[in-house]
Amino acid sequence: MTATQTAAPAQALPGEEGSGLDIRGLHKHYGSFRAVDDIDLAVPEGSFFALLGPSGCGKTTTLRMVAGLEEPTSGEIRIGGAEISHLRPFQRPVNTVFQSYALFPHMTIFENVAFGLRRRREPDIDRRVNEMLELVEMSHLAKRKPTQLSGGQQQRIAVVRALVNKPKVLLLDEPLGALDLKLRRQLQLELKRIQGEVGITFIHVTHDQEEAMTMADTIAVLNKGKVEQVGAPVELYENPRSAFVAGFLGQTNLLSVNVISRDASTVAVDFHGVRLTMPADRLSASGTAVEAGVRPEKISMADLGQAPSGMNTIDGTIIDASFIGVSTQYVVRAVADAEEEVAVFSQNSATRIRQVGEQVSLHWHPEHTFGLHEGAWIEAEAAEVAS
Template sequence: MGTGTLVGDLRLVDLTKRFGAVTAVDDLTLTVAQGSFFALLGASGSGKTTTLRMIAGLEEPTAGQVLLGAEDVTRLRPYRRPVNTVFQSYALFPHLDVAENVAFGLRRRGVRHLRPQVERMLALVQLDGYGRRRPAELSGGQQQRVALARALINQPQVLLLDEPLGALDLRLRRQMQGELKRIQTEVGTTFVHVTHDQEEAMTMADTVAVMNAGRIEQVGAPADLYEFPATVFVATFLGQSNLLAAEAAGPTRGEVAVTAHGARFTVPVARARADRGPVHLGVRPEKLRLAASADEVPDGHQHVAGVVADAAYVGVSTQYQVHTGAGGELSVFAANNGTEGRHAVGSSVVAYWRPEHAFLLPRVPGEAERSSTVRDEPVAVSR
C-alpha cells in the first residue's frame, strides 16, 4: 500500500475498553490499510469482538481513538460512520424478500431507482434470480451472501465481519471463504474480519493480527506469522509447534548456538527472537522428518533421538508423537507421499530438520517444553 497513512486507512490509537475491573482491550494501536482484507484472530475473550464493536460504534472506548483517514469517528453514532457490519446471525428480515432485504439501507435513506443497484449486488454475490425469494427459502450460505450484499450496497468505507461463517457447516464455510475473498478483491472495500478460526484468517486475509488478553501479540502476513512467530502464544495458537527448552550462547557468524537435550544446535540469527540465555527452540511438526537411525540423517540437518509413542494415520499424513531421551515429546507430521516408510509404535527413531526451519523464542527460566498433541493438519497458508 506504499508508505504513510492513506486517506481511508483505519487507525486505532491507544484504544482501551474496560468493563468494571476487567480490561477487555488494553491500549491497542493498529493500522488497517485501505482496501486490505484484515483479520483479527484470537480465542474467546481475547478482545477481538470488543475491538470490532468499538470500530462500529456499538461500544464506547474507555480511552483512545478510532480514526478513518484524518477523521476521528470515536464519538460518532453508528449510523454516522461509513462502516457496515455483517453478523454471524445474518439478521435478515424474514417478512421481506431477498431484493428488499438488500435494498433496505438505501430505501431508508430515500434513494430512488434501487433495482439496478440491487441486481448488481445480487450478481456480485452470485444470487442472480433470487430476488423474490424469502430468507427462509435460502440455505445458510445463501443467507450469508444476502447479508453481505445488504451491507455492501451502502458502499461502506469499512466492512466489519463478526464471525460471519461460524453458523455454516465445514463445506459451506470453506466455500464462503473463497467467495468472501473474491468479493473483497472485486469491490476493493476494506474488510475487517473477526474470527477464532485460524484457517479462515490464514486463507482469506492479507494481514492477520493475533490477539491475546486484549493486546496484539503479532501482526503480519499469514506466511510470516506462521513461519516466524514472535511469541510462544502465536507459535502454539497459530498452528502447532514443538518448543524445546534450550540455552542460547549468543550470535556468531550469522547463527545462534543453542544447547538442548544435551546436544548442540544452531539457528540463523534472522530467525531468533532471542539469542542469549533461556530460549525455546521451535520447529513446526511438518518440518520434521523421521529416520530409523542417525546414519540416515541427511547432511546439513540437526536431529534428536527418541521412541515413537503414538502414530495416527489421518489420510494426507501420519502424525507421530515421539518421546525423546530427555523426557520431552515431539510431534511429527509425515506426509503420506509414498517416499517415506512407516514407523511402528515403540520403534527407535531420529527426528531431524534443517536449521533454517527452526526459530528461537524467549523462554522464562524453568518454563516447560511444549509440543503439539492435537491431531490436526497444519494451518493452510495461502500467501
C-alpha cells in the first residue's frame, strides 16, 4: 500500500459508534521487559484524559501505540468502536503534538497549519486555517516564520496544526515540558480552553502531577507498566487506593495503625494508644495492621490539649518549621511514638508561626483519613522520589 492510498474503514463494534478511545489488554514487551503490562482504559469521547506517571512507567509507550509509532505485543486499540491497531499511523484518526513542536522552519505559520490540508487537497483551506489561528488569537502572526515566535507561541501553532485536520483524538506527548514554569501554567489553561471549544478527545502524557490535575477531566496513574488507579483529579487526591497514588499525587502522612473495630460506616484504629477513625469506604486494605493516611494540608494545630472534640487528634512536638511564603511547613514528632513524624502545611493567614520545640495537638476531621495496606509508606516514599 502506498502513502497515497487509504485503508478500508475499520469496522466498529455494535453499539460503540461515537465512543472515544478504548484500550483492552494492551501489552508491549521488549524481550523480558514489560513496558506496558495488560492495560485497560476507556476514554470517553470529548474528554481531556491524562496518562500520569514517572519516567519508565509506560505512558509514552502507550501513547505511541495509539499513534501507530509502536506496534503492540498484544491487545486492542479502538477509536469510535473501530479497531485501529493494524492501521498505519497516517491512516489513524489521530494527530500527535510532541514536545519539540516539529514545525517547518522554512514555512510561514499559515503554511505550517495548512500543510496537512494541502497534502490531502481538502476544500476551504484558507477558512479552516484562519479559524484555527483565531482560536489561539494568532491571526496577526500568520506570515511569520516559526523562529520569529516564542516557545509558547510555537506550542500553540503545533496544537492547531494538529487540530485543523479534525482528528478524533489528539495525542499530546509532554508538550509543555520545554517551557518555563510561568508559561507552562499559562498554557495549561490555554490547552484546557481549546479542548473545551473544539470538543475533541485529548490524551495528554505527563509526569507533572499539578499539570495533570489542572488540565484533565480524568487521570490514569501508571506505574511499572500497569494502571494503579483511574479517576477524576479530586477523587485520586482525596481517596487514593494505593500508596503509589497517595505518594505520587502530592505529599501524604502514613501512620502505622491497628484496626480495633469496624462497622458498615466507620473503622476505628489504634495509633500507639490513640484512637483514630475513618470512613469504612476509605479503607482499601484488609487485615488488622494497616496504614492510616492524611494529607498535610488537612491537619490543623492547636495548643497542647486544646484540639476540638470529635476530631482525630495526635499530640506532638514541632521539630522543624519552614516558611515558604503562603504557608509554613511543619514537621511534628508524635509523642505516642518518637519514630513517627507528621508533616503539616499551615496557611500564613492570621495565625502565628509556631516555633521549633513547641508542643502541639494536631487535629483533623475523621473523613479526611484513608487507609492503605501495611507497609504502604515504603511505596509512598518511592512514589514521592519518582515524582
